[in-house]
Amino acid sequence: MAANTDTTKSEASSEHSYNTRYKGVSQKKRKPSLDWDALEERGKRRRGKEDEKWRRRDSVTHLVASIYADVEAAVETQRRTAGQAPILTQEEHLDYELSEDMRLDYLREFRLAKMFSSPTTRNRLRAAPVPRGRRFDSVRAGRDVVTRVVVDKLKLLNTIIDTLGWPVIAICLHSANFRTRFLEATDAVDFPERLEQLRLHKESIEFFAKSRQFNWLRVTTEQEEQDVLLRDLNCLLTRTAVPEEREINEDEAEHARLNADTRIAGFPNDDADLDHPHEWKLSADGLTALRLRFLPGGGGATSLLQRNIEDSVVLREHRWPDRKKWLLKEEPRYRAEFDESCEACNDTGADEGKKWRAGCECNVKKLKTRLAAEGAYFGDRVELRNVHPILGTGVRALQRLPAHSLLAEYTGEIYPLYKTQPTGKYKNSTYLYCQTRRLSNGDVENAMHIDPSVYGNWTRFINHSCRPRTDFVMYSCGAKIVTCVKVRKRAIEFGEEITINYGKSYFEGQRLACRCREDTCQLWNADKVKDNRTTLRQARQGGFAPDWADD
Structure with missing residues (x-):
């Protein structure tokens, strides 16, 4: 019995614990079994919140980035309609007209919202009698628009107007994404975030359009009719006679149109050619456009305008050493048989086993075309901007640049290396890049200088970083070796600065x-x-x- 009693106490002590607070015995707490279904549901909710957070962030970023892309496409469309590029096809022309109709409808809503923002004005307009007759149909239609559309969207439209201003609205209306994903999604949860991002980028958007000479207020027949509509509605409000003629004089048209003057100072006021957009940069505060200049060394006080060139220029006036050893006497960047095959056409040569073919006439443009088809090349949609008082100009991406994608060639004036002139032609080594050449024995030697101090492209303004986002990479292209800038293994997101290791x-x-x-x-x-x-x-x-x- 005793043994049995001890066994029972032992079993009881293992199953119960003494509760000192209530002076009694309570059940021992047991670890509950896991409810895997509940855990999975909780994980889904947590992941859903994270996914929603990233989706909203990507949605806002994509909206702003798409405006730059759409403006760039609109600039190209204007060039084609003006005969400066291949003309639009019939299908493209129909799409363009449809887009213009939508843009003008939104433009009318914005202008009517601004004109009739006062409740007193709206009430007077709705109560004002409209004379009968066909020529007053537009006045009645305009009153209906104010009653049905503007009043409903008045608060939203006025918020956008006050935040962005007329020039940015006029530019953004050319973007299909702005119209459909921003203006039509009035109940979107992330609307405030989108509007805030647009506010932060409004000077940049203006600079982008202005530097590309984008005529975002080009007058069309429909817009002239809108000017007449606004004039007639105004006459109705002021109880003045509506003019008999349908024409509107130049002064009234200029006053009725949106304000075309940009807030960004620095650009020529006339229609002077702005040259290439990458010859301008935006100030750090975003209020001034600055023409890019270079100050040579050697005590010279005169700065030189920096020019954009798409292809490097080999300077013939310099004496090139070992010229007799070149395979191609006119091109110091020659591609030898032991170099890689041409990456523009992937031609391994006329004979089996050879990597170099003398007849290959590929260029960097063809290389870009091939890589673009594979999704490995992206255009030059970048912004030059003052990023730091000492660092000066930097390059900001205006689109997402995927990993391992080719950005552009590092172009400039090419001349030999001189031990007596380590600072280069302009006695300033700020932009100098030393391109190497592979020898037949496998060694690598410094071959030439690429000097983009005065003639180059946007790649010369890429700042240094010890954790760079791009690298210098040499490509075999045609009969020569070219130096290009390529994204590293991590993509460059919209708005990030493009950097490289010096x-x-x-x-x-x-x-x-x-x-x-x-x-x-x-x-x-x-x-x-x-x-x-x-x-x-x-x-x-x-x-x-x-x-x-x-x-």
Whole structure:
């Protein structure tokens, strides 16, 4: 019995625990079994919230990015309708007319909303008698528009007008995404976020359109009729006689149209040719357009206008060393048999086993075309902008640039390397790039300078970073080797700055301090710290980081 009693106590103690608070025995807490279905549902809800968060962010970003793309397409359409490019096909022309009708409808709503924003004005308009007759049909139609459309959307439209301003609205109305995904989605949850992003980018959108000479207020027959409608409605409100003629004089038309003057100063006021859009940059505050200039070294005080060129120029006036050894005497960037095959046509040569074919006449444009078909090339939709008082001009992406995609060739004036002139033709090594050449024995040698100081493209303004987003890559193209800028393994998102690694020798040669502000920066004080393994994070922890590190 005793043994049995002990066994029972032992079993009871394992099943129960003594509750000191209530002086009694209570059931021991057991770990509940997992409800896998409930956990899965909770995980779905959590993932759904995260997905919704990223979806909204991507939706807002995509809307703003699509405006730049649509404006670029509208610029191309204007060039084609003006005969400056292949004319529109019949299908493209119909799509263009449909888009114009939609744009003008929205434009009318905005202008009517601004004109009749006062409730007193709207009530007077609805109560005002309209004379009978066919020629007053437009007045009655306009009154109906104010009653049915503008009143319903008045608060929304006025918010957009006050936030963006007339020039940006007139530009954005050319974007189908702006009209359908922003204006029509009035009940969208992310509407405030979209409007805020548009507010942040409004100066950039204006600069983008203005630098490309986009005529966003081009007058059409429909727009002239809208001007007449607004004039007639105004006459009705002021109880003045509606003019008999349907014409509207130039002064009234100019006054009735949207304000075409941009808020961005710096551009020529007349219709002077603005040259290439990448010859201009936007100030840091977004209020001024600046013409890009370069100041040569050697004590010269006169700055030179920087020009955009699509293809590099080999300067013949320089004496090229070892010219007799070249396979192609006119092109120092020659592609030899031991180089890679042409990446523009993937031609391995006339004979089996050869990688180089003398008859290959491919160029970078053909390389871009082939890569674009494979989704590996993206256009030059970038913005040049003052990013820092010391760093100066930087490049911002106005579209998503996928990983491993080719951006552009690093173009400039090409001339030999001179030991006596390490600073190049313009006595300033800011933009100099040394292109290498592979030798038959497998070695690599410095071959030539690419100098985009005065003649180049937007790639010369890419700033340095110790954690760069792009790399310099050499491509075999036609009969030559070209240097291009290529995205690394992580995509560059819309709005991010495009950066590249200049290399340690750049900072040591010019005795400059790196200001990339990356925690992994190893060149932050290259002129004083010989141990470049010291990172900026370690310098902060050690208390000897530069003053600008915490800016």
